[in-house]
Amino acid sequence: MTIRAVVAGVGHYLPERLVPNSELESLVETTDEWIRSRSGIERRHFAAEGQTTSDLGTRAAQAALADAGLVADDIDAIILATSTADLTFPSAATMIQANIGMTRGFAFDVQAVCAGFVFAMANANALILSGQAERVLVIGAETFSKLMDWSDRSTCVLFGDGAGAVVLEKAVGDGTTADRGILATDLHSDGRQKDILYVDGGVSTGTTGHLRMQGKEVFRHAVEKLAETAHAALDKIGLTGGDVDWIVPHQANIRIIEGTAKRMQVPMDRVVVTVQDHGNTSAASIPLALSVGKQRGQIKRGDLLVTEAIGGGLAWGSVVIRW
Template sequence: MTRRSVIIGTGHYLPERVVENSWFEDKLETSDEWIRARTGIERRHFAAEGQTTSNLATRAARAALDRAGLTPDDLDGIVLATSTPDFTFPAVATMVQAGLGMSRGFAFDVQAVCAGFVFALANADAMIRAGQADRVLVIGAETFSRIMDWTDRSTCVLFGDGAGAVVLEAQEGAGGSDDRGILSSDLNSDGRYRELLYVDGGVSTTGTAGQLRMQGNLVFRHAVDKLAKTAHTALTKAGLSADQVDWLVPHQANLRIIGATAQKMGLPIEKVVLTVADHGNTSAASIPLALAVADAEGRFKPGDVIVTEAIGGGLSWGSVILRW
């Protein structure tokens, strides 16, 4: 028998403030039509003044626990992915732990930018497989609106704020590709490409949070190729092929990247969960947000094979294959 990490609950939270594309029209040389045509984004959510990443994450965490029928003390730990923490330290995960009233277990952050949730999910799965935990809450949460350059129309229209969470539980499987839960993962990074997507500030450089900088065209080229390859690698590890995939739940960065990646994988767009139009790019929060929305809509059936994949600054990219 093999220990598998099975998703038993999902949840998400989006800030109340909804920002339509038209909001940018009197601030930048842009338009709703321009943004939609190039990104597929129609609106996004921005956190309210004083509303932090840990606040969004805690709300998503509560929703996931409620759906799983668990209390915080049923958990062994929290792994949280973010690039926009409340503070330099402590970890946002510990603040969620306190916010939930969780009095036991571990809590730590993972930083891999937009690929953060995939990295967090793989780490939590490894801990469950190793017997270090039986239930782990995995969260992606961001307030990217706090690091935007509002004069740069190529970046500031892309991002939004939000949080998503899943509860992983150890269950016994036979050890094959028919098992429920996480079947495989594939993680990659290449620091040579730092200049393509980064924030121009930090504790040991400028002493400030900095603002996001991106070479969009180059990121696009890397994204399509690397996302299709990592998904293929993870599927092979799981003993599966692309024609056995029921759903692709990608990082919601740009509709053109998502479409090109799905095409390269040989998947019709009908098998892709899309939330980018309503959420924008929420970085590490985008995959768990999409999972939670699709779950709430009843789109996933028991036994469905789901591919999650993402690429972010670093460059860092990866994928996780799971059976619902």
């Protein structure tokens, strides 16, 4: 008998404002063709004035609970992955806890930028395996549009806002890779690479700041490290890329997604791709892709999934899940 953290429900939310590439042509020197050719992005969603990360996360949480057939007080813990929390404190997770009417348990944020959802899933898995929780609501939510420098065409065209969520619950498996649930995790960080992707604001500056990125360096690290962490997680359970039904990657850039799939020897028709519709939604991108992939009929019960992501820190990692 082996305890597993099984996906019981999934959901997402996108702000109403849809922003096609053509709209950005009036803000910076760019074109729809330039953005598509370098990133694969065609459109993204932006939060409305006054709409916060916790607002987006609340809607995604409610959708995931409905999909699981649960109510808020069935949940023991909320883990929110975000780099754009509403306030310095308290955590946006506690705001979502209040918004959904959850009156028990605990809630906290995890900050690992674009890798945040992978880190949150690993933490939720640990809570369930250790017996500290039986059901955990894991959310990725971001309003990265609020961090953009609208004069920097190399970054402002890449990001969007959104939220996705999954409900993980305790289940019993046989201890084999046929079990449903999280089968393996793999996490890494390297603080020496801070300067290639960061926000130049915070408590030390007294400003919110803007996102700064060395795109070529991020690309180089991303393709190499994403394939490595995915293989490492699969190696832990004796599986390979050939066993994977779906890669559900962080949706940063189509070229990174294609490069990682090639290194894993997984064809692109087994990769869930949403970057064209959402842009890079940071910690929200994987749960968004999971929810959309299920809606499309791509992800089905029993499928073997690998999720992998890399973000500022640098922080990167992967989770292997039997759906």
